[in-house]
Ligand code: SF4
């Protein structure tokens with residue numbers, strides 16, 4: 001049987017040296033069909049349905065808190081309409 005080795009992470013070294021990478025969410029509102037997949041599955045509860053209507057008559061998502069997105073791209077992967085994506089946003093680096 002193969003041996004495995006655990007590498008403990010020191011909170012004071014590696015993690016604290018890392019830059020905090022945040023995401024910026026972009027919604028292409030008129031592509032959205034209001035299914036809510038992105039909202040329901042965002043691990044950081046960044047999104048909610050907006051009150052505006054797009055040209056298809058749906059409510060596209062809007063960002064609740066611009067500091068919460070971690071740029072995981074999950075919303076982007078799930079969206080059936082390719083209506084949302086995230087990009088890295090460096091201005092939140094610590
Ligand atoms: S990239 Fe991740 S954290 Fe950011 S809005 Fe999409 S699912 Fe949420």
Ligand code: SF4
Nearest residue numbers: 032033035036038079
């Ligand atoms: S997953 Fe896409 S189509 Fe569905 S609500 Fe989000 S942006 Fe709109």
